[in-house]
Amino acid sequence: MFRFLKIKFHKKRGFTLIELLIAIAIIVVLSSLTLANYSTSRMKARDAQRINDLAQIKTALELFYNHNGYYPQSSCGWDCNGYRESYDGSWDSLATDLAPYISPLPKDPINSNNVPWGLGYSYTYGNVGRYTYKPQYDLTALLEDPKNPQRCTVKQWKFYFDSSILWCGSYPGQIYEASTD
Secondary structure, three states, X not given: OOOOOOOOOOOOOOOOHHHHHHHHHHHHXXXXXXXXXXXXXXXXXXXXXXXXXXXXXXXXXXXXXHHHOOOOOEOOEOOOOOEEEOOOHHHHHXXXXXXXXXXXXXXXXXXXXXXXXXXXXXXXXXEEEOOOOOOEEEEEEEOOOOOOOOOHHHHOOEOOOOOOOEOOOOOOOOEEEOOOO
């Protein structure tokens, strides 16, 4: 009367080694593409932060100038080729000078132990004119993105101590100068 249903059980088989290798290869390729995009995004975000930080420092320097009639001195004083760097104690003295106008004084997101023209990710302030040269200064950082339109190889800045010399010159083309307009 009742017929029993015949159910056939097939032996399940797993993935072959080739199928597993192809799946792993696809995952590796997709993750490397995602990681590359993530890395580029982080680099561009750090560059944007550098440009924003230096704009804030520039505003603080202009406020200092409006109040005092001169810019804070560099590590060697005024009218000399000296710098204060964000990776050492000289930056702390600049922070003290600018404390009424900006606090805390920003540092580079990476803040390595070298100046921008030495391929270090740091902020520098210096080359301050006062007596011999007109009141002016350098405020620089090294950008990571080789295509950033704000880098010195694109802007073609010139030294204000000697306007016949291109500022970028032999320095890395990735330097960003915030003090020039």
